[in-house]
Amino acid sequence: MAGRLKQPTGRYGGRSAEERQAERRRRFLDAALQVFGDRPGFRSATVAALSEAAGLSTRQFYEEFRTLEDVLAALHLQVNDWAEQAALTALAEAGELPLAERAAAVFRAYAADVTADPRRIRITFVEIIGVSPALEEQRLARRARWVDLICAEADAAAARGEAAARDYRIAATAFIGSVNGLLHDWSAGRVDATLDQVVEELVRQLLGILRPSGWSPEAHRVRPPGSGPLPSRGSPRGE
The missing domain is CATH 1.10.357.10 (Tetracycline Repressor, domain 2)
Structure with missing residues (x-):
């Protein structure tokens, strides 16, 4: 979900705004994997703590997301x-x-x-x-x-x-x-x-x-109409 603040446009440092946005998003998600997936966990996390773990600002957080x-x-x-x-x-x-x-x-x-x-x-x-x-x-x-x-x-x-x-x-x-x-x-x-x-x-x-009990490929093979019964396992001709 897009953030609620206006995102920067144009090129900076040789990268487009889209490239910088993708990089920020990746850093926030990498940080979230650590903060949410370990300690303190999602329910104890804050925007400030997640932003710090990502090495980004809270303003940049709100450029990418609305909430945790x-x-x-x-x-x-x-x-x-x-x-x-x-x-x-x-x-x-x-x-x-x-x-x-x-x-x-x-x-x-x-x-x-x-x-x-x-x-x-x-x-x-x-x-x-x-x-x-x-x-x-x-x-x-x-x-x-x-x-x-x-x-x-x-x-x-x-x-x-x-x-x-x-x-x-x-x-x-x-x-x-x-x-x-x-x-x-x-x-x-x-x-x-x-x-x-x-x-x-x-x-x-x-x-x-x-493959439930009693099932076998031979017993459940679809036969053409009028072809007769399947041959037994003991006789290739079913005799």
């Missing part, structure tokens, strides 16, 4: 963007792998990104909670993006015969809650496991959703 809540909102989106990009990059690189390996690659990339800096986890899972209706709506909207991603990939896997064909939205929503809770508890030292073990558990949960 605006900074938290921008930082929350940034942290989620980093994690989403890590997951999408891994997904693109693992596109030809079997489902289990593909899921493991994506979750390994996501988990590595969000746990690389404990402050990111605190912003995503702690500081954003209960601040205001607007931030709660933003939090739920970003979570919905993760649900949409899982549903899209689950549907694609089902179309390839790698997973059961069903509506995955409720299951994906529940699974995202499990991901968030487990990674938060692990980062807080409440789960005695390595990050690889955490990822392995998440992949097992996801595969259990995609």
